[in-house]
Amino acid sequence: MKTSPNQRPAPAGAGHSRAHLMFIALLIAAWVLWSGMFKPLLLGLGAFSCAVAGYIAVRMGYFDTRVFALRFNLRLLRFWAWLLKEIVKSSLEVARVVLARELRLSTRVVEVDTGRLSPVDQVVLGNSITLAPGTLTLAASDGRLLVHALTADGARAIEDGEMLRRVAAVHED
Numbered sequence: 001m002k003t004s005p006n007q008r009p010a011p012a013g014a015g016h017s018r019a020h021l022m023f024i025a026l027l028i029a030a031w032v033l034w035s036g037m038f039k040p041l042l043l044g045l046g047a048f049s050c051a052v053a054g055y056i057a058v059r060m061g062y063f064d065t066r067v068f069a070l071r072f073n074l075r076l077l078r079f080w081a082w083l084l085k086e087i088v089k090s091s092l093e094v095a096r097v098v099l100a101r102e103l104r105l106s107t108r109v110v111e112v113d114t115g116r117l118s119p120v121d122q123v124v125l126g127n128s129i130t131l132a133p134g135t136l137t138l139a140a141s142d143g144r145l146l147v148h149a150l151t152a153d154g155a156r157a158i159e160d161g162e163m164l165r166r167v168a169a170v171h172e173d
Contacts, residue, residue, distance in 0.1 A: 094133040108155040115143030
């Protein structure tokens with residue numbers, strides 16, 4: 001598209017103000033929730049720290065690429081709800097296995113192809129696998145995750161690819 005002489009191109013970072021504000025709001029919310037301190041001095045220092053972190057993020061070009069863009073949507077909330085349910089289910093399964101009279105572990109290491117996911121989504125998948133008790137992401141490289149599973153059922157669940165599909169669906173356009 002051709003621009004007229006009166007129109008100048010937008011400066012770098014223009015149009016990202018909503019993402020900047022969301023980033024700062026998330027930092028402030030995390031600060032307040034995790035500190036649990038509501039003294040004026042600490043709130044002021046926290047706000048200052050969040051502002052400095054936001055400034056550094058902008059100077060680093062954090063919002064200039066899609067890889068690091070904050071992409072929150074309804075699908076992400078549904079994924080978090082599904083992940084929470086899976087964490088509870090796997091916690092109960094691991095507790096059942098560990099508390100049984102006879103310890104029946106059938107550990108396996110499986111490989112998951114994540115080549116079709118963005119780098120951020122690959123990290124989300126690896127961390128989600130590690131969050132679910134009984135599974136652990138051992139390595140991530142070249143679009144592949146190496147996952148240790150405590151039980152054969154856990155390994156089958158990873159190989160089934162449900163979590164991979166759900167992570168991929170979060171940011172589908």
